[in-house]
Amino acid sequence: MKISNKLQSIRLQTLESIATLVTETLDSPIFLLYSTVDSHREMVFQSWLEPVGIPSKSIWEAQNSNLSKNIVILPDIRTLEKDKPHFESLISQGIHCCCWMDLINDQKESLGELFIMDFSSHRISQTKIHLLESIRNLTTQILDRDIIDRKIIKEKEDSRSTNQIVLEATQLSGSGGLCLNHKSKTLFWYKSNNTALELPANFQLSYSDFVGENQSFDRNCFPQLVAFTDQLRQEIQNLHSDAAEGTITLHLKTVRHFHYSLHRVKDIIYLVFKDNTTLIEVSKELARVQSLLKAEESQLFTAGWTIKLRDGEMSWTDNVKSLLEINQETLPTWAIFDQKLNLCNHCGPTDIAISCQSGQGKFEKEVEIVLESGKKRNILIYASLTQNQNGEKLLVGSLRDTTQEKKNEEGLATLLSQLWKNENYTENLLYNDIFYMIRVSINGKLISTNNHFADSFIGPGINLPEDYQIMSDILVEDWESCEQAVEKAVASPGTNIKVLLKKYSLDRKIVYTQWNFKALVDENNQPTEILCLGIDITEVQNQKNELRVLIDLVSKQNTQLIEYNSILSHNIRNHVANLKGLANLIDLAHDPKDIVQYFGLIKEAISYLDQRIQAINYLSKQKNKIKEEFIPLDEILGNARAFFEDEIVLIGADFYIIADPSVLRETFSPVLERILIQLLSNCIKFRSPKRSLTIQVKVTKRRKKLEVVVKDNGIGMDLKKYKVNSTDPLEVKNLEPNSKGLGIFLAKHLTETLEGCLMFVSKVDCGTKVILKFDHAG
Amino acid sequence: MLDKCLLLVDDDKVSLLITRKVIQTFSTASEYEEILIKEQPQEGLDLVKEFLKSDRDLLILLDINMPLISGWGFLDKLRELDPKERFPVILLTSSVSEMDRERAKAYPRVLDFFSKPMDQTLVQRLLHILKELK
Numbered sequence: 001m002k003i004s005n006k007l008q009s010i011r012l013q014t015l016e017s018i019a020t021l022v023t024e025t026l027d028s029p030i031f032l033l034y035s036t037v038d039s040h041r042e043m044v045f046q047s048w049l050e051p052v053g054i055p056s057k058s059i060w061e062a063q064n065s066n067l068s069k070n071i072v073i074l075p076d077i078r079t080l081e082k083d084k085p086h087f088e089s090l091i092s093q094g095i096h097c098c099c100w101m102d103l104i105n106d107q108k109e110s111l112g113e114l115f116i117m118d119f120s121s122h123r124i125s126q127t128k129i130h131l132l133e134s135i136r137n138l139t140t141q142i143l144d145r146d147i148i149d150r151k152i153i154k155e156k157e158d159s160r161s162t163n164q165i166v167l168e169a170t171q172l173s174g175s176g177g178l179c180l181n182h183k184s185k186t187l188f189w190y191k192s193n194n195t196a197l198e199l200p201a202n203f204q205l206s207y208s209d210f211v212g213e214n215q216s217f218d219r220n221c222f223p224q225l226v227a228f229t230d231q232l233r234q235e236i237q238n239l240h241s242d243a244a245e246g247t248i249t250l251h252l253k254t255v256r257h258f259h260y261s262l263h264r265v266k267d268i269i270y271l272v273f274k275d276n277t278t279l280i281e282v283s284k285e286l287a288r289v290q291s292l293l294k295a296e297e298s299q300l301f302t303a304g305w306t307i308k309l310r311d312g313e314m315s316w317t318d319n320v321k322s323l324l325e326i327n328q329e330t331l332p333t334w335a336i337f338d339q340k341l342n343l344c345n346h347c348g349p350t351d352i353a354i355s356c357q358s359g360q361g362k363f364e365k366e367v368e369i370v371l372e373s374g375k376k377r378n379i380l381i382y383a384s385l386t387q388n389q390n391g392e393k394l395l396v397g398s399l400r401d402t403t404q405e406k407k408n409e410e411g412l413a414t415l416l417s418q419l420w421k422n423e424n425y426t427e428n429l430l431y432n433d434i435f436y437m438i439r440v441s442i443n444g445k446l447i448s449t450n451n452h453f454a455d456s457f458i459g460p461g462i463n464l465p466e467d468y469q470i471m472s473d474i475l476v477e478d479w480e481s482c483e484q485a486v487e488k489a490v491a492s493p494g495t496n497i498k499v500l501l502k503k504y505s506l507d508r509k510i511v512y513t514q515w516n517f518k519a520l521v522d523e524n525n526q527p528t529e530i531l532c533l534g535i536d537i538t539e540v541q542n543q544k545n546e547l548r549v550l551i552d553l554v555s556k557q558n559t560q561l562i563e564y565n566s567i568l569s570h571n572i573r574n575h576v577a578n579l580k581g582l583a584n585l586i587d588l589a590h591d592p593k594d595i596v597q598y599f600g601l602i603k604e605a606i607s608y609l610d611q612r613i614q615a616i617n618y619l620s621k622q623k624n625k626i627k628e629e630f631i632p633l634d635e636i637l638g639n640a641r642a643f644f645e646d647e648i649v650l651i652g653a654d655f656y657i658i659a660d661p662s663v664l665r666e667t668f669s670p671v672l673e674r675i676l677i678q679l680l681s682n683c684i685k686f687r688s689p690k691r692s693l694t695i696q697v698k699v700t701k702r703r704k705k706l707e708v709v710v711k712d713n714g715i716g717m718d719l720k721k722y723k724v725n726s727t728d729p730l731e732v733k734n735l736e737p738n739s740k741g742l743g744i745f746l747a748k749h750l751t752e753t754l755e756g757c758l759m760f761v762s763k764v765d766c767g768t769k770v771i772l773k774f775d776h777a778g
Numbered sequence: 779m780l781d782k783c784l785l786l787v788d789d790d791k792v793s794l795l796i797t798r799k800v801i802q803t804f805s806t807a808s809e810y811e812e813i814l815i816k817e818q819p820q821e822g823l824d825l826v827k828e829f830l831k832s833d834r835d836l837l838i839l840l841d842i843n844m845p846l847i848s849g850w851g852f853l854d855k856l857r858e859l860d861p862k863e864r865f866p867v868i869l870l871t872s873s874v875s876e877m878d879r880e881r882a883k884a885y886p887r888v889l890d891f892f893s894k895p896m897d898q899t900l901v902q903r904l905l906h907i908l909k910e911l912k
Contacts (some may be wrong), residue, residue, distance in 0.1 A: 574790060574843065574872035574894070581796030581895025588803050601792050686845075717846060 032098075032115040033139070034083075041082050041113065071132050072100045077117075090117065101136045105144040114139055176273055180210055180236070183267040191463055194448065196275060197224055198252045201448040202466050205229070210236055224250045235262055236269060247276070303399045307334060307349050308392055323379070323399055325371045341379060341399075342369055352395055356385035363395075366402065378402040436513065436534035438470075442490065442527055446470050453534075459506060475502040475510065489517040490527050500537075512541035575609040630667035633699060637664070640676035647684055652692055659699035666701060668774075671750055676710065678747040679770050683712040688765065706774040713767040744770065781811040782908060783834060787822035787852065788841035788870070797839065797870065797896040804901040809908055810837070819847035823855055830860060837908060839892070842871040842878060853885050863887045866911065868904065870894060 033045040074080070077087040077098050103111040114136065176193035180186075187207040194203050199222065206216045209229050219226050231248050238244075245261035260273035303319035314332040321328060324340040334349060343365075352363045363383040370376055383397035437450040446468050449458070457473050458464060474482055478501045485499035497517040505511045515534040519527040582598045582605065589595045637657050641648070648655055680695065687693040691713060698709040744760065747770070751758040756774035784801065788794050794815055801813060811834070816822040822838070829836050838856075842849030849869060856865070869882055870892045882888045889907055892900050 573874060574793070577872040577894035578790070578792045578796065581793070581800070581897070584895065584897055585796060585799055588799070601795070605792060 034113045074098055074100055103140045103143055111143045178271050180269040201464055224252055306394050306396050308394045309353055310392055341367055352383050353385050378406055438532045440530045473504045478502050485517045489519045489530055493519040493521045493527050511536055512538045571612050575605050578605045631670055632665055632667050634664035636673045639673050643677050644680050654694045656696045663699055663701045669754055671754055675747045675750045679710045682744055686714040688715050708772040711769040716762045716764045716766050716768055782837045783811045783814055785814045785836050785838045787816050789817055789844045800896045801901055804898050809905050819844050819852045826859055836865040838867045839870045840867050842873055868892055
């Protein structure tokens with residue numbers, strides 16, 4: 001990505017902030033940002049201070065090696081050929097060498113080049129290099145974000161309304177914005193301004209507040225607006241070019257510094273502003289850190305030492321003694337020096353001298369030592385080789401306590417990370433697509449909302465209506481929960497009260513929201529308002545509901561399985577018990593006639609048992625068919641009849657199927673076959689001895705609903721007498737699972753697995769009619 | 779007081795035969811008055827009504843798995859007919875379900891839970907109960 005000319009309208013407030021950091025932490029440099037367009041370098045930003053002195057070229061050259069690979073000190077800025085005239089002009093004003101940094105985003109794309117023109121520092125310490133690194137990172141991040149912001153705005157410009165663009169722009173830039181239309185003499189006032197400027201939620205300024213003589217608001221009631229509008233009126237009046245910007249300080253609850261920028265497009269002026277207070281505070285903190293560093297640095301020049309190479313005569317300043325905890329009476333010797341600093345075997349004076357000669361003219365080593373008092377210290381040993389007036393070679397060096405400096409570096413890193421974390425936190429809360437934030441007064445009136453809430457429940461770009469009812473979009477069933485949560489929050493100020501509320505979205509869909517209510521208090525500890533933070537948990541809730549349905553289904557199926565197993569157990573177990581009992585009777589029997597009778601009964605029991613086992617086997621096979629394709633109804637009915645074919649013939653029963661042929665061609669789940677087998681089994685089992693059995697199966701289909709009726713002329717049952725169902729005689733509810741009417745009980749459960757229902761009517765000595773209804777036929 | 783009559787209520791004829799034969803084999807006539815048999819639960823309830831009018835006592839051996847009125851239904855109706863629980867019950871069933879055993883605990887008149895078929899051991903338990911009830 002090549003940086004474009006659009007960078008000329010970069011958000012200067014952020015770079016100004018960086019410039020402030022640079023100028024305060026690196027003494028007094030000049031700060032320049034260049035963009036590169038087709039290899040041509042263009043200056044897009046500069047901070048400017050009067051030059052006071054010129055360092056020598058040799059000093060700059062000597063410091064080159066101290067700098068990291070990302071930051072380059074230019075020994076002579078005139079080597080930047082393309083800008084030679086410009087830099088020559090700077091040098092003529094007394095500005096000399098500079099640091100040059102490449103600004104590269106995460107994708108390794110060039111964002112520009114940053115030059116820090118330093119005209120007064122005589123050296124750049126390691127500490128400063130770390131600071132430079134931090135500045136480079138900060139600048140890169142700000143620039144990168146700025147470019148992304150602008151790209152987003154550009155992409156949206158074509159498809160969004162002007163107001164929407166302003167809305168987006170104000171969201172991106174921070175606190176608020178407005179749009180003045182000179183042609184229609186109207187003002188668009190973005191509602192987040194009220195939050196930023198601590199105004200009532202529904203407060204609106206008018207066009208005349210910024211242009212003309214009359215102002216609509218009471219200047220005594222809203223002093224913060226006096227400074228705000230006065231400065232902006234002046235800016236708007238003097239806006240001769242297409243853009244302007246500045247900083248405005250407002251005395252709100254605390255003193256806040258806002259940066260604003262104005263842009264004119266024909267008759268429309270857009271203004272966006274952002275609260276820069278945090279950044280400014282951080283820069284102050286950095287300055288404080290810098291002053292601490294300076295104080296540390298001042299020791300550098302006093303904790304000094306020298307040693308003659310010829311005879312090893314050594315001298316040191318008092319600061320060396322205090323730094324290394326050496327007694328005042330102790331004479332300076334290399335042995336003590338060596339011992340206190342725990343130098344290695346290859347760090348004698350000669351070794352250091354050789355290192356100075358072969359290296360960059362200096363020796364530097366950092367050691368971590370433990371003093372006699374137990375204190376740990378980081379000491380930077382510095383030495384250079386020189387000659388005295390007698391031509392004797394001697395090492396001149398210094399010791400520097402870098403313990404605090406290291407702590408400061410760590411503190412700085414923490415500070416910087418907190419800066420971004422805090423900014424992101426605040427922005428996340430106010431300008432995000434995740435959290436809802438609303439403030440509600442104690443009497444239930446909505447004070448303000450964040451954009452995400454407004455966009456989700458009030459409407460994008462719509463001002464908060466004065467009569468907005470906070471409960472209006474909450475489902476009625478949750479009103480009580482909401483009110484209880486508010487009562488709890490008011491009763492325990494400062495405590496988070498959780499509540500789950502279902503709300504209607506703008507398109508009237510139900511949104512599940514999880515909220516934390518917290519009452520905020522005044523100086524008298526009295527609740528003044530309730531801060532509500534919420535999050536959309538619809539997806540989670542839907543998954544929960546799905547899970548609950550699945551659990552219910554599994555539970556239901558489990559219950560059915562238990563009942564089903566119990567029924568089968570009874571049907572098998574009773575015959576087994578009889579066989580066992582009959583076998584015992586044979587053992588006890590003495591009369592051959594009895595033995596013959598028992599054998600006959602055993603045969604009968606074995607026959608019943610065999611029938612049951614075959615039936616279970618059949619049902620097991622059918623069970624697998626649930627997952628198979630549906631089969632035609634005539635096949636289902638045919639199979640069910642075939643299952644009882646022998647018995648029907650044996651007892652001479654009549655079996656009718658009444659159905660339209662077209663209906664019988666329709667397909668249905670094979671489970672219906674199992675249901676019919678259970679019902680037909682009952683018909684046969686409870687046939688009347690007074691007449692021959694007639695079974696009628698009627699199948700109809702209306703509006704995709706299938707109805708199957710199985711009717712017989714058996715013994716029937718008195719529903720009232722046996723209280724089978726006292727409330728609705730058509731619906732099976734109280735049938736005992738272990739009664740002999742097992743067929744109907746099983747049929748009922750199987751019907752429910754097909755999301756159908758089973759009803760029956762019965763009359764003693766007349767017969768029984770079972771009705772199956774399925775909502776989803778075929 | 780007369781000895782108790784044993785009332786067997788079961789729809790399964792084979793089971794009734796086995797129960798009756800085994801009881802008769804492993805007991806003596808002095809331990810109960812007589813064995814009464816009912817294949818229909820309702821008939822059993824009708825007999826209970828008659829006994830309630832007399833001073834004769836019953837020990838009911840009741841099957842659970844029966845048509846129209848299950849053993850549980852029988853017990854519920856018995857509670858209405860005999861609220862003072864004059865006639866105790868032993869469940870005699872082919873069920874091996876723990877759920878049935880647990881459910882039986884809800885009826886104080888149910889003294890025991892016999893798993894079919896009736897055999898010598900169960901008859902001993904029955905006679906012991908009869909002795910205790912005397």
